[in-house]
Amino acid sequence: MIKKERKKPLKVISLEAILGRLPLNYQNRPYIEDELGKAMAGWRGEQAIDFHLSFLPKEQTMILHDLRLEDNENRFFQIDTVLLSSKFHLILEVKNMAGTLYFNNDPQQLVQKLNNEEKAYQCPILLVERQRLQLQTFLKKFQIPEVPILTLVVISHANSVIKFAPNFYKAKQCVIHAAAIPDKISGIKAPFKNEILSQKELKKAARILVKNHQPLNKDYLEHFNIPKSDILPGVHCPKCRNLPMERKRGYWLCPSCQHSSKNAHIAAIYDYSLLINSKITNQAIREFLHLQSIFATTKLLNSLNLKKEGQFKGRSYFL
Incomplete structure (x- = not known):
């Protein structure tokens, strides 16, 4: 298995750097700490799935993390984890969310219930499906032979409870807990018998994705209205x-x-x-x-x- 190591996100590094150079009583500090907490939770969730990915068979599979790519319409899309193989590709959208997670299909959204509060979020199934289409078009631009691209939404928080609307069959098929990754992927790949990509083409696809990765270098001082003169x-x-x-x-x-x-x-x-x-x-x-x-x-x-x-x-x- 060939794997690109997961690194600490630039957002986390930047927010940590800001907090390390602001007074403890700085007025905007609570907002920055909250933003860092959310970013850290997302990163820990992505890290958590690496353990379960390590149980996959050690065959020629490329695992790439945290890609940010530009599609043909000059729109950026981000992929948490993608598994590239000669038979199919698989995108994993990772959510590190606690509480009860209810996947509703009318309207299609994710509702989180935690501490007697409910919050609605964009449905990650819609998000990962859009990523699938964008990745498909992106690889086609570089003359990479087309292979099926599949998607999963992975809930990395071990204690979360996942529930589905009764007729939301798609959600029941593609939303899993992180611990189910090895078994789910084993079932997914069973029908795919023929190799579409050669090893050379597979490595080329991985190289293209890594080469075209564009990290988001956001100006967080401007975002939080912090003058550079306030940085210690x-x-x-x-x-x-x-x-x-x-x-x-x-x-x-x-x-x-x-x-x-x-x-x-x-x-x-x-x-x-x-x-x-x-x-x-x-x-x-x-x-x-x-x-x-x-x-x-x-x-x-x-x-x-x-x-x-x-x-x-x-x-x-x-x-």
């Missing part, structure tokens, strides 16, 4: 998260816990690239890291092997 500068202590560390000769020292680090500045520079600007100057990074020496800052930046342009004071580095 400095280097976090990797051990106690105190801000800022102090620069000594060749290392960083935390004044709070006395932990020392030679490369704690790397995480701070990454925060800068996420939140402030992906293009930096010596002066800008000196101010952000609380450094005094132009020479020492140049040495730190050169150690990262960054692409650069310009000379002397006009030099910029690309993160």
Whole structure:
């Protein structure tokens, strides 16, 4: 089985970076924490299915996670997980939702009952069906031979209760708990006897999807109306998260816990690239890291092997 490893979503990384550089009493902090909580729940739900996917037979199957692709109409669509095989492809739409989940078909929506409250959501079956059509058209554009594309909605929260409207047969067929993934896929693939794609074509399809993946790089400071001037500068202590560390000769020292680090500045520079600007100057990074020496800052930046342009004071580095 060939698998693209699941990474922490850029949204989660960005929100964590923002919260790490805002005062604890910042007015917008509760909203950001709530947004991060939702993003983390979604990510944990997607991670949860990886355990169950590991029980699939170790045959030539490509498993790709967290794809964001652009269709022929310049619309982006996201796929949580897709299994590519020579006989069929399978899209998994993952929902990490607790409580009682009722799939209604008139109107077609998902109703969640939790703590005596009801909330209605867009039906994930409609969403994953749209993804199927978009993926089908996308692969056709690259002359990949057409294979059947199937869909499943996977509820990753182990304690959720799934219920269906009496005549919503489609939901009963394609909505499952994460633990049922191996058995469900075993039943799905049974009728598919003929291989449509060669191994070369299968690998090509996977390469095309990965190459055309476009992560959403959203400006979350603008989204939460946070001026860049409100972002706290400095280097976090990797051990106690105190801000800022102090620069000594060749290392960083935390004044709070006395932990020392030679490369704690790397995480701070990454925060800068996420939140402030992906293009930096010596002066800008000196101010952000609380450094005094132009020479020492140049040495730190050169150690990262960054692409650069310009000379002397006009030099910029690309993160």
